[in-house]
Amino acid sequence: MSEPVLELRGVVKRYEEVAVLHGIDLRVDAGELVAVVGPSGSGKSTLLHIMGTLERPTSGAVRINGADVAGLDDRRLADVRARDIGFVFQQFFLAAHATVLDNVADGMLYAGIDARTRRRRAAEALDRVGLGHRLRFRPGKLSGGERQRVAIARAVAGRPAIVLADEPTGNLDSATGAAIVELLHELNADGATIIVITHDLGLAGKLPRRVGVLDGRIVRDSHAATTH
Ligand code: ADP
Ligand code: MG
Numbered sequence: 001m002s003e004p005v006l007e008l009r010g011v012v013k014r015y016e017e018v019a020v021l022h023g024i025d026l027r028v029d030a031g032e033l034v035a036v037v038g039p040s041g042s043g044k045s046t047l048l049h050i051m052g053t054l055e056r057p058t059s060g061a062v063r064i065n066g067a068d069v070a071g072l073d074d075r076r077l078a079d080v081r082a083r084d085i086g087f088v089f090q091q092f093f094l095a096a097h098a099t100v101l102d103n104v105a106d107g108m109l110y111a112g113i114d115a116r117t118r119r120r121r122a123a124e125a126l127d128r129v130g131l132g133h134r135l136r137f138r139p140g141k142l143s144g145g146e147r148q149r150v151a152i153a154r155a156v157a158g159r160p161a162i163v164l165a166d167e168p169t170g171n172l173d174s175a176t177g178a179a180i181v182e183l184l185h186e187l188n189a190d191g192a193t194i195i196v197i198t199h200d201l202g203l204a205g206k207l208p209r210r211v212g213v214l215d216g217r218i219v220r221d222s223h224a225a226t227t228h
Contacts, residue, residue: 002029011060035204038213086155125157145176
């Protein structure tokens with residue numbers, strides 16, 4: 001049996017009076033590649049922030065690798081995030097003044113990995129995403145697709161339990177986006193557990209499991225057998 005790496009139970013998120021998530025139940029097992037799909041404003045990014053411990057739910061439980069994160073203080077939560085979660089965002093969020101290698105290596109700064117190992121893993125991850133020849137470049141010299149590959153290398157280099165990607169192809173043309181989706185498939189085949197948040201039905205259709213979100217609720221799950 002597969003192990004759950006992420007479990008949400010009854011997750012509600014409110015901002016002031018307004019409920020944005022209305023009780024989300026979701027289980028994702030090790031080795032899955034999942035699309036969370038829904039229109040703009042449906043609550044996808046809020047869900048990603050809660051799955052990634054960037055925000056706390058108003059109520060409900062979040063378990064990562066079986067551990068409930070609700071009771072953790074901010075510092076412990078930051079440790080969980082640094083060790084167990086890799087993020088990829090639409091806007092890449094690379095440091096402009098740092099080399100590609102340092103951008104990826106610095107992503108492991110807070111994961112308790114020594115400097116030499118950080119650099120070795122960064123170089124390996126960059127090689128894995130096809131950028132082994134760009135280690136000394138700065139992000140400004142790269143194309144959008146290459147920048148997103150750097151961000152993906154940064155997300156996977158520390159071997160997190162789960163990679164969360166929020167609209168990773170949103171700033172890319174369709175051919176470049178398709179190559180990024182292909183890369184996510186390859187990394188998943190190598191063992192990474194990945195959740196891709198997207199409003200792009202074409203992208204979602206290429207992924208093995210699709211979870212539909214609408215108005216803060218899960219309204220479909222193509223792999224409902226693993227949810228509760
Ligand atoms: P999506 O990523 O699917 O476009 P979001 O999760 O960004 O959706 O937003 C869902 C809803 O929650 C929107 O109506 C948005 O305005 C609202 N929302 C998101 N973040 C906040 C916040 N910090 N304060 C108040 N409302 C928010
Ligand atoms: Mg969003």
